[in-house]
Amino acid sequence: MSNAAQQFLEAAGTITRNLRHRGLIQTALRKYEVARDRKKSAFNDWSAARQSAAETKWDAINHLDTYLTEFASKIEARGTKVHWCTTGPEARDTIRGIIKDAKAKCVVKSKAMTAEEIHLNEALEKDGFEVVESDLGEFIVQLRKEPPYHIVFPAMHLTRDEISDLFERELGSAPTREPEELTMIARRALRRKYIQADVGITGANFAIAETGMVSITENEGNARLTSALPRVMVTLLGIEKILPKLEDLALFLPLLATAGAGQTVTGYNTLYGGPRQPGESDGPIEWHVVLLDNRRTELLADPEQRDALHCIRCGACLNVCPIFRNVGGHTYGTTYSGPVGSVITPHLRGMQEWKHLSNASSLCGACTEACPVKIDLHHHLLQNRRNAVGDSPSWIERLAWRAHAFAVNTPALYQFGQEVARIVEPLRLRLQGTPLDPVKSWTRTRDLPPVAPESFKEWWRNRR
Amino acid sequence: MVEESPMNAQERILARIREALKVPAPKPGSHGHGGHGRDVAPAPVFAFQGRPVQVARSWLPPGGSTPQEHLTRFAAASAELKTDFRCVESEAEAHVQLRQIADSEGWARVASHHSPLTDAATTALARPTLFTDGGYVPDELEVCDVGITTCDVLVAQTGSLVVNSRTSGGRALSVLPPHHVVLARKDQLLGDLTDAFQRIEQLHGTHWPSMISLVTGPSRTGDIERILVLGAHGPKKLTVLMW
Incomplete structure (x- = not known):
């Protein structure tokens, strides 16, 4: 059994006995389900909208070279620097270089799962830079020195009391039970950072090929501020984020918000097409867009599971997964948890080390049903099981089945x-x-x- | 670290993509009906038929078809989002409302940008005003009580409005002050997001601003126990004055 599998089993054994954790997750996800169902019912035809999104992403991913080239040339024409990075370390070094060149001290960052994937914060902190997470949930888990619990709700495993204790300890604030007061403590702590920071780092939700723009979805306004005030902006995104046309967002923004958080559309959906342009009053002087492969092309090379690259990271499959709801986000030990994480992690980080995740599933298919871009998640888990055995057959298992076959035939x-x-x-x-x-x-x-x-x-x- | 020219990295990634795409993928959404087993040929490749989005709009939440329906929907969406939406008779009436809000909140410093709508409003307000056009000091904007801007379009379907970095006073004016006030004309209100993106393309397609933001309600978060709190990092209040 791999180390990762052993850790998964141990962590799962502990957390499934933790009733407080279970209560918190069930409450949070019930609220999500009510909101999501209400917003889904506002659609004239939810399933047709999903099919349309699946077809649009299919077009984007199956012509990825064309669209990426178009995206890069359009966005560069407005003065953006595009960096292509094959691996995580390459992307990290690129961003470290940008920050060093900018002679930056303080870096403010909005939510980016891609940055978690390449362990960007650790690398920058090792270099002596202060990196401040500005999304409230990310800010909380950063203070706790732990990874986000969920790709959309990073701090959903914590109660207001735990957050109050944390703020009291780390920020010296007065204890409170009011979520509003806790939010204001974070707001006040971060206001100065936006103004002081020399570099702002963001992720991205979509990259529009037609117009050469990046689209960032958020509720809090922290990404807006991160990309408004620092003089250098860095945006890190996976190469699969491509959408062909600007108007595709008319479909994808409501789909992402409904599936992800039960909203009609998210609070701020912002398109960035370049650094500050002539005549504009603010915005970064320099903008670097870092395109990350990090073995996504290996997933692309598997036509059977290529549609896993359609993922828009809404988290809907996590929210409905009976395994996720019991073992929680941290048990997976991966950047991307839940069904989609179990599908893609073996491709991104090694099949044999991570094949156990394919078994962290009841194969009920709730994930596939929930996915707004119709990724065939639970079949992909089955395919990963098959491929893991095919790539590395176990002689004991093979011997046992041979013996069994011989016995039942005699x-x-x-x-x-x-x-x-x-x-x-x-x-x-x-x-x-x-x-x-x-x-x-x-x-x-x-x-x-x-x-x-x-x-x-x-x-x-x-x-x- | 070996320094490599960016062209090489780009070519290398594009080459890997082209190599990977040599084998076609099955039609999207064909759950479980693809090939079983790696040696089995995949299902026939789906022939992608043009742009589905023009069709897709009919599957999305509706935005209404008449100006009156647009208004009703925008008002309903605003109420749910906790946007303070006021549709008034005239510009003069809008200025009266604006002064009332300013008095009740005690605005000492106002931030705005130059445009016919905002110039008239800031003149009517007659308070110390920071204009962001041509650059400003962030600390001075941070202490303003309100950011007053225009917008490109408003969207009935979602209760959203669109600001941009060139004609709405920059990137920060609409998010840094604690209150964002938007001044708009009724004819800027459109039905759905598809209409909105088409209008944005008409307005800016030949000369894009560096930022275009679809703003839907005041800044919000649910990160603590999924309980809604307004004013996470951006404005705690969003007011739309339309005539």
Whole structure:
């Protein structure tokens, strides 16, 4: 078993017994479900809208080279510097170089899962830069020195009391039970940072090929401020974020907001097409767009699972997943958790090390049903199981199945086995639950059906 | 670190993409009906038929078809978003309302930008005003009580409005002060997002501003126990005055 699999099992064993955690997640997700269903019902046809989105993303991903080239040339024409990075370390070094060249001290950052993916903050802090997360949820988990719990709701595993204690300890604020007061504490703490920061780092939700623009979705206004006041702006995004046309957003913005948070559209959906242009009163002098591959092209090379690159990171599949709802976000040990994380992580970080995630699924298909761009998530989990075995067959498993096949194809041997099982059964029942139980790894969490007193063949013979 | 020319990195990634795309992918949304097993040929490639979005708009939440319907929907969406939407008879009436808000909130400093609508409004307000046109000191904008701007369009379907960095006073004016007031004419209100993006393309398509923002309600967060709080980092209040 891989290290990651061992850690998953241990963490899952602990957290599934934690009733407080379960209560918090269930409450938060019930609220989400009510809001989402209400907004879904405002659509004239939700399923047709999903199909349309799937087709648009299919077009984007299956002509990725054309659209990326168009995007880059259009956005460069307005003075943006585009950096193409094959790996995480390459992207990290590129951004470190930009920040060093800017002679920056303070960096303010809005939410970017891609930055989590390449561990950007750790690298920048090692270099001695102060990096401040400005999204409220991200700000909270940064103070706790832990990764985001959920790709859309980073601090959903915390109560207001825990957040109040955290702010008291780290920021010296007075304790409060009011979410509003807690939000204002963060607001006041971050206001100065926007103005002081020399560099602002953002992620992106969509990259529009037709007009050469990046679209950033947020509710708080922190990304707006991050990209308004610092003199250098850096935007990090995966190459799969492409959408062909500007008007595609008319479909994707409501879809993302409805599936992700039960909103009609998110508070701020902002298009960025360049650094400050002549005649404009503010905005960064320099803008760097960092395009990240980081093994996305390997996923692209698998036509069966290529549609996993359609993902718009709305988090809907996490919210409905019975596994996620029980084990929570941190148990996965991955940047992207839940069903979509279980599908793509083996491709991005190694099949053998992460194949266990394919089994963290009941294959109920709720994820596939929830996905606004119709990614075939639960079948991809099955395909990953198959591919993991195909790439690295286990000789013990193979031997066991050969033996089984031989036994069931040899009637005499099969009957002999039945006889032995019937004789051994009473003894085994007495051993069940003790360390001597020969099948304890099965009976620990499951029932073993009793051996029938007579076989069908015997029953038939006796009745004739 | 080995310094590589950016062209090489770009070409390398594009080459990997082209190599990967040599094998076609099955039609989107065909769950479980694709090939089973890696050696089985994938399902026939879906022939992509033009742009689906023009069709897709009919599946989205409706925006209404007449100006009156647009107004009703925008008002309903605003109420849900906690946007203070006021549709008034005339510009003079809008200025009266603006002065009332200014008095009740005790605005000491106003921030705005130059345009016919905002110039008339700031003159009517007659308070110390910071204009962001041509640059400003962020600390001075931060202490203003309100940012007053124009907008490009408003969207009935979603209760949104669109500001941009060239003709709405820059990037920060509409998010840094605690109150954002938008002045708009009724004919700027459109039905849905598809209409809005078409209008934006007409307005700016030959000369894009560096930022275009679709603003939907005041700044908000639900990051603490999924409880809605307004004014996370941007404005706590959003007022739309339309005539």
